[in-house]
Amino acid sequence: MTANKARILITLGILAIAQNTRAADISWTGFLNATGAVSNSATPYLGSEINERGNFNEVVLGINMAVDLGDDLQLAAQLEGMYGDVLLDWAFVSFRLNEATSVAAGKLKYPGNLVSEYVDTGYLYPWIRPPQEIYGHDALGGVMSLEAFNGARILYSGFKDNVEYDVQLYIGAITEEAMSHDRMFGLSFMLSTAASQLVLSFNRANMLMTDIPTAPMNDKNMTILSVGGTTEWRNFVAYAEYASSGTQDVPSLDTTVWYTTLGYRFGKTTPHVTYSSMVQDTGIGQTSWTLGLRRELTLSAALKLEWQRIKPDAITASGIAAVPMLVGRAGLFGSIPTESEIDMLSVSVNVFF
Amino acid sequence: MSLLAKLILTGIMLALAPGMSAIADETQRLVLVADARSNLPPLTLRELRRAYLGVPVLKAGQRLQPLINLTDERLYEVFLQKVMHMSSQTYQRQLTSRFLRAKGRRPPIYRNLNSLLEVLSKEHNAITYILWDEAAKKDAGLKIIAVLWGGKS
Numbered sequence: 001m002t003a004n005k006a007r008i009l010i011t012l013g014i015l016a017i018a019q020n021t022r023a024a025d026i027s028w029t030g031f032l033n034a035t036g037a038v039s040n041s042a043t044p045y046l047g048s049e050i051n052e053r054g055n056f057n058e059v060v061l062g063i064n065m066a067v068d069l070g071d072d073l074q075l076a077a078q079l080e081g082m083y084g085d086v087l088l089d090w091a092f093v094s095f096r097l098n099e100a101t102s103v104a105a106g107k108l109k110y111p112g113n114l115v116s117e118y119v120d121t122g123y124l125y126p127w128i129r130p131p132q133e134i135y136g137h138d139a140l141g142g143v144m145s146l147e148a149f150n151g152a153r154i155l156y157s158g159f160k161d162n163v164e165y166d167v168q169l170y171i172g173a174i175t176e177e178a179m180s181h182d183r184m185f186g187l188s189f190m191l192s193t194a195a196s197q198l199v200l201s202f203n204r205a206n207m208l209m210t211d212i213p214t215a216p217m218n219d220k221n222m223t224i225l226s227v228g229g230t231t232e233w234r235n236f237v238a239y240a241e242y243a244s245s246g247t248q249d250v251p252s253l254d255t256t257v258w259y260t261t262l263g264y265r266f267g268k269t270t271p272h273v274t275y276s277s278m279v280q281d282t283g284i285g286q287t288s289w290t291l292g293l294r295r296e297l298t299l300s301a302a303l304k305l306e307w308q309r310i311k312p313d314a315i316t317a318s319g320i321a322a323v324p325m326l327v328g329r330a331g332l333f334g335s336i337p338t339e340s341e342i343d344m345l346s347v348s349v350n351v352f353f
Numbered sequence: 354m355s356l357l358a359k360l361i362l363t364g365i366m367l368a369l370a371p372g373m374s375a376i377a378d379e380t381q382r383l384v385l386v387a388d389a390r391s392n393l394p395p396l397t398l399r400e401l402r403r404a405y406l407g408v409p410v411l412k413a414g415q416r417l418q419p420l421i422n423l424t425d426e427r428l429y430e431v432f433l434q435k436v437m438h439m440s441s442q443t444y445q446r447q448l449t450s451r452f453l454r455a456k457g458r459r460p461p462i463y464r465n466l467n468s469l470l471e472v473l474s475k476e477h478n479a480i481t482y483i484l485w486d487e488a489a490k491k492d493a494g495l496k497i498i499a500v501l502w503g504g505k506s
Binding site: 027029066068074076090092094096102104109111117118121123124125155157159162166168192194195232265296298299300302352 | 399402403408423426429430437438439440441442443445446447449450452453454455456458459461
């Protein structure tokens, strides 16, 4: 089946469910991000070709629906349009076993990081892009976060006073452009209150690179450990997250990333500052400062401005010897920039509906 | 680049615009209401918060059906600040996280007052919040379940 046919069938399936269900039984929500960015370097940053020419390519529309198929059975799905394509971002059916426990199967969002479950929904966090040292995994061998996986999970949750807790155990697999994460399993633990959230997680998967079978990480286990927290106190907003990944028999791919964000709400305006760091034993790494401004336009729309200064580190000779396929890489850039520091400006409108 | 510069300038101007105006005068109270024929008993603040986070809450043998009153954005903002103790961004983030974990559904949003009152009159387990003032008192179709905020900021 071609990808287009699959998308059409998914869309028709969702529409068929919608058609056969009372309108009141379906919950629809969605979001839109419209982002423009320009840097002072000719070397493209991230996968979206941000360079000195600038572009408005980062336009993402997401539509999601949920429908109750019985007292304890729920179906939910999200379609996302980006870069001219429509993708099934996630889709799952969930069954509640009792008040505290549920199981779900389908394409599920990765629960391992603070914002990984809604990483594309810009309205829900202060930045234009969540710190890419953790969330921009596509551009680097070390994988610190994932998007969505095909599989199943069991979730146990409850309340203790005003604290809600979740324990989630999952298994599955992810097929991405560069590699597949096979035989994946993980555990995440989340504590949340009205103002704070803490996430701890463990994830292990077997990496398969069928296109490059000689790659040193092919058929090796990779483990990700991460911890993150966010809180709001008076008008202060803070985020901090740390993650490390290790690859079996390839110590050069050991990667450590972290960031911290501090912001302050002045009415509808929130200036914030973020420092991020990424270090891989191949020598690839980067640090970045981000100064941002978020302005609430309405209760469901925000305008954001950001200036970012990125200092990338290129792969070393020993890194190339250990992982030759990463030759020519520096930070999250497509190749090694001529500049030692790169400035980037971004502007974005995020809507949640 | 010039387009980007204009956008940045627009953003800075918006950011410097005056903040939110006063949200309610002292003669108004933020109250939780249901249909006058409803037999819902009084709710605790904790039950109310959970219901609005999508947690199933049973009262008098019925599952509460919380409705988001967005007929006035300032009213919604007061509800989030004074009752849920969170910003709109945080509230939506918590709802989204719960939704993705299949732990609850988002309360439906009503931007039209007539539609909201119609649902309240039909669904006796439905609740919402309104500003209780002289005008609201004339509507005999509602009863107060709880007083949420006294009107003084």
